[in-house]
Amino acid sequence: MIENLTPQQCWDLLQRDPNAVLVDVRTKMEHAFVGHPTGAIHIPWKEAPDWQLNPNFAAEVEAAVPNKDAPILLLCRSGQRSLDAARLLERDGYKHPINILEGFEGPLDENKHRGNLGGWRFHGLPWEQS
Template structure:
């Protein structure tokens, strides 16, 4: 059994245990393995343009806002943009700041035919530390995974 297969099985089990409305939930480190090992996989970053520019991005991710800055209104074109950019048969992993917007994006994608939709837990920046700062406790950045400044 490949490492990717084991990761997917854990992600499926997390979804089942939590009764999630999508296929599975991944840690940032697991998402990186899937990106490296699977042929038809895509990471979709659903944060805002401002977050991409000022906080950073994962190279080669598809960037589709779930909510638009500054009013944080739901992007009415999200699904259309997703359908234009990502194959519905792909393993598609959604990433946001902490895992909340990406949870909603994964649920919408799954409900619209993306049968391998996953949420990346902890998000790009993760939880706040005791000083109220993100990016140090957990999440993509804290795990030391590849990212670039926007």
């Protein structure tokens, strides 16, 4: 079963468990220009221009995180792509996939802006830009 944790809960888990791994599933552009959690492994779930599922996603995750018992925390913009990625990894035998609620940028506010209501960055967790 996919566990859903807040950004702060995920950060706390990463501090407690040396086996826990954070995987950013957003596009290259999002990862580089919007920013990303410090230390995150970047493996896109989908990529521009055709937005098709990355056919190598599971293999790339397995190469980066061969321990299928390790907690694997998945992050996207707002929490949907990461949930889909977690479901795929669960089917692939990962025992502890975790979806990061709110993602990196959080939900849209009343002005259709992200970053004002939630997300990794909103909560002041470590992040950087390329």
